[in-house]
Amino acid sequence: MADPSPSVVRAGYPVSRQVLADHVYEALLEWLMDGRLEPGAAVSIDGMARELDVSPTPVREALARLEHTGMVRRVALKGYRVAPVFTREDFAELMEARLSIEPVNARLACSRMTPDGLEALKQAVEDLKTAPRGGTFAEYRSYLEADERFHQLIAAQANNQFLLAAYNTLGGQIQRFRLFGGVGITDAEQAIAEHQAVLEAITSGDPEKAAAMMVDHVEKVRGRAMADAPED
């Protein structure tokens, strides 16, 4: 059976109570983002349960929730697999979707930005600048995290729960692509400058310019990735 002294029974109240399935969910998400679970690999329910030292029930629940993120796919009676690597086609579709949603987010966020939000946004860009950009994944990590955080913050500041939900369906895929799309961070300086441009447009309170800068950024991301041209 599982370890009878679970780590959740700390003294006092946990700030927000969580159940095992939540922990499993986050563990799996982290493994997926870390690349510890490679695209196409099978994710066995029983196997994960053994690995995490819990029963299959919470694993099953966590995977059911993960399915909608697109990170894993399920086939009835056959189990879950990590979503396959991005094809060139997938990537083009993803960028098309981003071009539809993110500029709108930027425009709205510009009008509705709170002081705290603006501060967080500046911090994200700052983190992008200072993040190490070595060759190993551990060094990528904080850079990628700051990148995702920047876009996520803008979506959140648009202050529209549905647009935020729509962005989040993309966000996970974007992050997944950053990891497995084949491109490293070849042109970090340019990318940072583009983020900076979006930030400045927002700071200056010009919604149309913010949207335009976001279009510019996403298009250039697409351009750089396409140029690097993975195999097919």
Added chain:
Amino acid sequence: MADPSPSVVRAGYPVSRQVLADHVYEALLEWLMDGRLEPGAAVSIDGMARELDVSPTPVREALARLEHTGMVRRVALKGYRVAPVFTREDFAELMEARLSIEPVNARLACSRMTPDGLEALKQAVEDLKTAPRGGTFAEYRSYLEADERFHQLIAAQANNQFLLAAYNTLGGQIQRFRLFGGVGITDAEQAIAEHQAVLEAITSGDPEKAAAMMVDHVEKVRGRAMADAPED
């Protein structure tokens, strides 16, 4: 225990094999759409299991999948509840989100429409025209279904898996609003004309006009619903 002669053991192969959790998922979805589960009501796992004559395990999995649709909300250790009724604010946000996504879908669908897709779209509009529009819900039903199908088809024909996923995060909410937003189908004739206009723009192969007609449609939907002005 559950009925030992499940209805799934038909002779021959089911086209696509399903497991109990899938049936539970669809049953719950139908109940939510039918209004049999009212907004704010608790959805007990054990209770649903008894009602559907299955064990709690598949119900738990189905609810986990339903959560991301926004139809139900979960609080750890407290269970699931049907999402509360739309506020005026929620509605405004939903329409803003639709205005960001659906015109893009219409523009792309116009360029990429397949003959079969166009046929299905025409059928949806036809169904809208012929659907009964009585006062009881049973008569609403086919009208609402055709309405949702029209928009869903356009999203699908945009031929972009991510935009489709993004739309689907809205689609359920839109359908839910149609049921619980407080407005009946007061101006069906106008709504049908607007759908017809979108269809004609697509048929004529004019992407910009298709997008414009979709903007027009959604804005007028918003206008009609806002005019009806529910309590708040």
Added chain:
DNA sequence: CGTCGTGCGTTCCTATAGGATTTGGACATG
């Protein structure tokens, strides 16, 4: 009469057991 404590029922959550299904390989056959 109002307040507090206690007990019971309900519900969520996790673990476990066992049936059903798939998969992979050994083995026999054309």
Added chain:
DNA sequence: CATGTCCAAATCCTATAGGAACGCACGACG
């Protein structure tokens, strides 16, 4: 060698049991 069959292990799927927390009614007490 290619192909089909059969078996065993792994896996998925569902049911069931029981612990823990929560809500609520009921009764005791100030």
